[in-house]
Amino acid sequence: MTRFRFALSLVLVFIMVPLIAVLRSPATATETGQAAPARSFEFTYQVHVPANADPAGPTHLWIPLPQADDYQDVCGLHIDSLMSHVQGHDPEYGNAFAAFTPTMQQSAAGFDVRLQFTAVRREHKVALESAALQNAATPAPRDANLQRYLEPDKLVPLNGAIADLAREHTAGDATPIQKARHIYDYVLATMRYDKSGEG
Incomplete structure (x- = not known):
């Protein structure tokens, strides 16, 4: 049911x-020329990948990123991580993401990623x-x-x-x-x- x-x-x-x-x-x-009501939100997104003493192969991590549109502005996007990353967009839906590929040593030790941004939402x-x-x-x-x-x-x-x-x-x-x-x-x-x- x-x-x-x-x-x-x-x-x-x-x-x-x-x-x-x-x-x-x-x-x-x-x-009508009036500003739509809006609210502002501060986001912190914390990802912790625990230690993996015996990684069988490379580790990949994708984190969705916020997107601006007609009803949302995104500012102050900051990604804090010891790993290098690249930002991209999904080819089918266009969703934004950050992709991380830690080294074997980083995977074995575990790692963290912290994402911060401000979103302003309009009605x-x-x-x-x-x-x-x-x-x-x-x-x-x-x-x-x-x-x-x-x-x-x-x-x-x-x-x-x-x-x-x-x-x-x-x-x-x-x-x-x-x-x-x-x-x-x-x-x-x-x-x-x-x-x-x-x-």
Whole structure:
């Protein structure tokens, strides 16, 4: 049942992500000339790799790095480590990372990496009650990466029990935003966080 609820919650994500990405509110704080509310956070990320007296081969460590976008600024990024490292980006998703390759001696002794940065987050608010969203038809994603999140895969079926539940809880809904709201309400009312079990 937990897998079933997880899959249903993913259906909600697949409906909301492209809808919000394509149909933004016509009057966000930024568009009206007002500064969006923002908050600043100081992060320290500490990684400790314990000593490995008998490393069988080279050790590799990748640490995700924060990224700036329209709603987040990152400044003061500092990586403190005795090991050399390189920064790069994942070719498929573009996520930033720092890659470390310690020497055999460093792996045998254990090592630490400390990452510090400041992130400023700006509010991203979509007026879900706006007439434009309430009356919108399902948009076609503009980004190929968004389209792939609408497709089924082995962990996210879009047929069978998931489809039956979606139809049941969206009966009578005319727009994608109404359907998304009812699926969200159902998931919120029935899901629970449970890490028990295998796999």
